[in-house]
Amino acid sequence: MTKSSDEARRQLDRIVALGYPDVADISAAAFRSLAQPLISALEGTELGDRILLIPTRELVSPESLISRTSINRMAGFTTMPPRDIASFMPQNGFEPPEGPFYIVLEPHTGTCYVNREPDVARKLIDSDDRLPLTLEEGLAIATQHPDWLAVKNGFNLLGSHSADGRVPSIWMSQNAPRLGSVWPNSRHTWLGNAYCLGRRGISLFR
Numbered sequence: 001m002t003k004s005s006d007e008a009r010r011q012l013d014r015i016v017a018l019g020y021p022d023v024a025d026i027s028a029a030a031f032r033s034l035a036q037p038l039i040s041a042l043e044g045t046e047l048g049d050r051i052l053l054i055p056t057r058e059l060v061s062p063e064s065l066i067s068r069t070s071i072n073r074m075a076g077f078t079t080m081p082p083r084d085i086a087s088f089m090p091q092n093g094f095e096p097p098e099g100p101f102y103i104v105l106e107p108h109t110g111t112c113y114v115n116r117e118p119d120v121a122r123k124l125i126d127s128d129d130r131l132p133l134t135l136e137e138g139l140a141i142a143t144q145h146p147d148w149l150a151v152k153n154g155f156n157l158l159g160s161h162s163a164d165g166r167v168p169s170i171w172m173s174q175n176a177p178r179l180g181s182v183w184p185n186s187r188h189t190w191l192g193n194a195y196c197l198g199r200r201g202i203s204l205f206r
Contacts, residue, residue, distance in 0.1 A: 005042040007049040008103070011144050012039070015055070018068045018143065023060050034059065034100040038202045042103070047200070052104040052140045059100040061086065062135055066170075066179040069142040071150050076142060076177035085179070087162040088135045094159035096136070097201020104137050104199055109148050109155045110192030118167050118184045121193035122158050130195040132158035135168045138194055142170050142177045149177055155194040156182060 012035050021031035035053070063085045069076035078085065096102050113121040125132050133141075138157040142149055149155075154171025161167055166181040169191055182188065 002046045003049040004047040005039050007051055008039045008042055008053045011053040020060055023064055038101050050106050052107050054102050054136055054140050056096050065139045069177045071146045074176035078179040088160040088168045090134045091161055097199055099202045102201040104196045106197040108195055109152045110194045111153055113193040115189045117187045118156050118158050125195050133194040134159035138170050153192045154190050155192040158193055
């Protein structure tokens with residue numbers, strides 16, 4: 001048992017309780033079994049508890065996940081249609097590792113990149129040897145750590161883009177998490193640019 005495996009189990013319990021198995025159209029037991037190889041690998045590798053357990057979109061499509069977040073019982077929402085959300089795909093170099101689940105290391109909402117245009121923030125993140133988060137990873141922050149959204153800042157997710165160049169964003173609106181999007185040259189004082197230090201899939205532990 002490690003801090004990493006304990007934290008991954010805690011996060012798995014939370015998303016099961018939020019109905020992720022229903023989104024995946026499988027039983028809770030089957031959903032848990034898909035995460036078990038990765039959690040077992042974490043039992044032999046101490047990565048600390050600053051991790052995020054991410055189900056890939058092949059398992060759980062991101063369109064319905066914002067409504068499963070909440071802050072003070074206020075459910076998350078979006079005004080974007082489902083196909084618009086589905087269009088935000090990971091960019092080259094930021095694709096998830098293979099497998100139904102993977103781990104993000106040291107996620108952050110990007111407070112040091114607040115009030116930066118996404119195009120500018122992307123260059124800064126690259127120069128700092130960090131990786132921008134994707135849509136799925138940002139939804140995981142809002143799900144597992146809603147206090148980060150309420151206390152720190154909203155954030156852009158520069159690891160995902162739509163075909164027209166927009167990037168997804170999550171921020172507080174009407175006292176609830178909101179999923180929206182911004183253009184790559186737009187600046188917002190309340191938005192950071194979220195990043196992590198790495199991604200690990202089950203194959204990387206072998």
